[in-house]
Amino acid sequence: MSPHKTQPGNKKESHRVVRRRNEQAEIDSIETKLSNPDAFAGAKYFNDLPISDRTKDGLKKGGFTQLTEIQRKALPLALAKRDVLGAAKTGSGKTLSFLVPVLDILYRSHWNSSDGLGALIISPTRELAVQIFEVLKKIGRTHTFSAGLVIGGKEFDVEQERIARMNILVATPGRLLQHMDQTVGFNCDNLQVLVLDEADRIMDMGFQRTINAVVENLPKQRQTLLFSATQTRSVKDLARLSLKDPEYVAVHEKAEHSTPQKLTQHYVVCELQDKLDILYSFIKTHLKNKVIVFLSSCKQTRFVYEAFCKLQPGIPIIHLHGKQKQTKRVDIFRQFSHSQHAVLFCTDIAARGLDFPAVDWVVQLDCPEDADTYIHRAGRTARFDAEGHALLMLLPTEKDGMLEELKNKKVPIEEIKIRADKQKSIQTQLQSFCFQDPEIKYLGQRAFVAYMRSVYLQRKKNIFKVTELPADEFAHSLGLAGTPKIKFVKKAEKTLGPAKVSAIPSSDEKEEEKEEETQKTKTKYDRMFQKRNQDILSEHYNKLVDYEGDKLGDGDDDDFMTLGRVDHALESDSDDNMKESKADNLSKRQAKMGKKELAKRSSKGEKLVFDEEGKPHQLYEMVDEADFLKDGDAKAQKDAFITETGELMKTADVDDKAMAKQKRAEKKMKRKMKEKEAREMASGNGGSDQEEFESDDEDMDQDSSSEDDDDQEQGKQQKRKWFQKATSDDDEEESSTKKRVLQVDQPETIQDQEALALKLLGGL
Ligand SMILES: Nc1ncnc2c1ncn2[C@@H]1O[C@H](COP(=O)(O)OP(=O)(O)OP(=O)(O)O)[C@@H](O)[C@H]1O
Helix, strand or coil: CCCCCCCCCCCCCCHHHHHHHHHHHHHHHHHHHHCCHHHHCCCCEHHHCCCCHHHHHHHHHCCCCECCHHHHHHHHHHHCCCCEEEECCCCCCHHHHHHHHHHHHHHHCCCCHHHCCCEEEECCCHHHHHHHHHHHHHHHCCCCCCEEEECCCCCHHHHHHHHCCCCEEEECHHHHHHHHHHCCCCCCCCCCEEEECCHHHHHHCCCHHHHHHHHHCCCCCCEEEEEECCCCHHHHHHHHHHCCCCEEEECCCCCCCCCCCCEEEEEEECCHHHHHHHHHHHHHCCCCCEEEEECCCHHHHHHHHHHHHHHCCCCCEEEECCCCCHHHHHHHHHHHHHCCCEEEEECHHHCCCCCCCCCCEEEECCCCCCHHHHHHHHCCCCCCCCCEEEEEEECHHHHHHHHHHHHHCCCCCEECCCCHHHCCCCHHHHHHHHHHCHHHHHHHHHHHHHHHHHHHHCCCCCCCCHHHCCHHHHHHHCCCCCCCCECCCCCCCEEECCEEECCCCCHHHHHHHHHHHHHHHCCHHHHHHHCCCCCHHHHHHHHHHHHHHHHHHHCCCCCCCCECCCCCCHHHHHHHHHHHCCHHHCCHHHHHHCHHHHHHHCCCCCCEEECCCCCEEEHHHHCCHHHHHCCCCHHHHHHHHHHHHHHHHHHHHHHHHHHHHHHHHHHHHHHHHHHHHHHHHHCCCCCCHHHHHHHHHHHHHHHHHHHCCCCHHHCCCCCCCCCCCCCCHHHHHHHHHHHHHCCCCCCCCHHHHHHHHHHHHCCC
C-alpha cells in the first residue's frame, strides 16, 4: 500500500470518500515532488518517477518497467506541465513519453466525463494513430477516462455523436479540423494537453495549415508536447508556433550515429533490372525471418506483391499501401504484427512511427528520397533494445549521392556484394505470368510507369537520374514484352531508349497539351476498347482507361506520366474479337446505318478451317479433290449448301422476330404500368411499400460507396477488384461489415476497438 493511503476512520465514512482523500494525498505528494523535476534526472524505472499508482499499474500491466533515455529526460518535465520539444531516434520510446503525462495530468486534475476534452494527440497517419490508441488502451485501462480515435475512414456522423463525450482523443489533422468546423458540441475550451507526435512527418505531409487552424481553436492556456525523430527546420517552425518556452530534450543529438545502436546496415549496388532477382533470392534465403520491403509507389507494391505471391517463395507475403481501405490497412498492420515469419511489401506509408514487433530485416528495394526517410524506414527494425538489419539497394547512378547524404546524417553503412551463385533469375517466370494473365501484365506496366514517375519526381537530381535508367531492361525484368511508352509533363524533351517521352512546356499549357495528347493517343484500338461491351480484352483495356481516370482523384502516379500506348499485341486479338462480336454489340455508327445497309456493305461470311499449327485455310485447301467429289460436283454441293443455310436463316429469322415482338410487348406493358402508377400518385395514392423500400436501398448503396471514396482501389461500385485473390479485400470488407452489426467480443474493427476502449477507459 502507498504511504499516502489511509483506511476509513469511522464507519460513517464511505469508501468513496476515503478513496477521494487518498487520491488527493497522492496527488499532493506528486505535485510537491514535481516542483523540482530535475531531481528525477537519474531515474531508472517508472516506479522512481512521481506518477500515480494507477498509471504505474497500467505500465506494469503493459510490461513497461525500465525507462528509455528519452523517457527519463522528457517525463519529469512533461509531468511538471512544461512544454516539451522532444527528439530521439526511431524506436526509442517517444510514445510513452507523452502518454504517461497525458494520463497523469488529467488524473491530477480529477478529470471526469463532464469535463469534456482534456487531451488531444495529433498524429500524421491513421496507422500511427491506431497504434498510439492501442498503447493508450494498454496503460490507461486503470483510469476512468473515455478515449476515442478520430481518423476518418468511418462515418462522420457516428464520430460526431461520440466525439463530444471524449476526454482523450487521438486524431489525424484533417478529420479533427473537420469536426472542429462542423460538429456542434465539440468543445476544446478545457483542453489541458496537446500532443503533436511525429511532428516532422506532420510537416512533411503538408499539414502545416491544418495544424495552424486546429491550434487556433485551442485554448492558449495549455501544455504542449511535441515529439519528432528528426529535427528539421519545419519542426522548429512548428514548435515556435505551438510551444511556449519549451524544454528541448534531444537525447541522441551528440550520439556518434543517428540510427539505433543494434542496427546493422548494408547497401548493395545493383542494376535496376536485377533488383527483383536479388529480392527473390534474398527472400528465399530468409524464410525464417520477418522482413519489410520498401518500394516507392503503390503500384509497384501491388505488382511485386501479386507476382511474388504467384512465385510462392515459401513465406507468407502481405502488402500495405495508401490505396487500401482503412479497415484493410489496420488488418494488415495487425496481421504482420502478429506474424513470426512474413514479408511485408509496402510504401513509405509504413516508414515512420509504425511499431511492428520483432522485425529482423528492412530491405529498401527503391532508394529513399533522402537520408531522413532512410532512417525512418530502417528504424522499423532494431526497435527499443532489439537487434535488426537493414539492406539498401542502390543503382550505380544513385550510389555516390545517396552515400554522401547518409554520411552527413551519421548513418554507418557498409557495402556488401551479392554472391552470383546465390542469385536466381525470375524473369522467365514473370514473363510467363504476364503472358498468361493480362492483369499481371497490366500491373507490370503500371509499376513500370509508377517507378519511372517516382524517380522523375524526386527533388535530388544528383541522386535520381531518370534519363540514365535502363528502361527496356527494366521493363523486361518485370516480365513485360515491350517497354510501355511514357510521357513526362516537363519542359525538355527526352527519350528513354525506345520509350518515347514527350513534353509539356509549362503548367499554363498543361491542360491544353494534355487534351491534345489524349486526342493523339486515341488510336483505333483506344476507341474500340472504350466500348465496354465488346470483349474480355476490352474490359482489361478499360481498366487502364478507368485507372487513368482515377488519376485526378488519387494523386498518386499518373497525372505526370501516362501509358501512351499499351503493349498488348492487341491488333490480331482485337480484330478477331471484332469479327466475333454479336449483333447486339454493334457500334452506334453501325446501328445507325441500319441492318440492311450493313448487310450490303459487309462481306459474305467465309468458312475457314484451321490446320494443326492453328493457321486458317479456305475449306477447299484442306480437302483432297477425290474426297471432295464423292459428295457430288462442286456446283451441286454449292446449291445444296445455299439451300440448307437459307432454311436455317429463315428459321432463325422467325425466332428473332418472335423474340423482338415479345420484347416490344414487355416494354409496352412496363410503360403502361408506369403511367398507371403516375396517375395513382397524382390522385393521392402513394407507391407501394415495396418500392419505397427499394429506393431506400439504392440510397444506402450510394452512401456506402461514397464512404469509401478515399480508396481509389474500389474503382467501380460493385465491381470486383480485378487484381484480388479469392479472399479479396471486398470479401473481407463485406464480412467485417457484417461482423460490425453483430455483438463482438474481440475488437476487430476500429469501432470495436473504440467501443472496447470506452468500456476499458471510460465510465460513460
Ligand atoms: N520503457 C520501455 N520498456 C520496454 N519497452 C519499451 C519502453 N518504451 C518503449 N518501448 C517499446 O519500444 C518500441 C518503440 O517505442 P515507440 O514506438 O514509442 O518508439 P518511437 O520513438 O515513437 O519510434 P518512432 O520514432 O519510430 O515512432 C515499442 O515497441 C515500445 O513498446
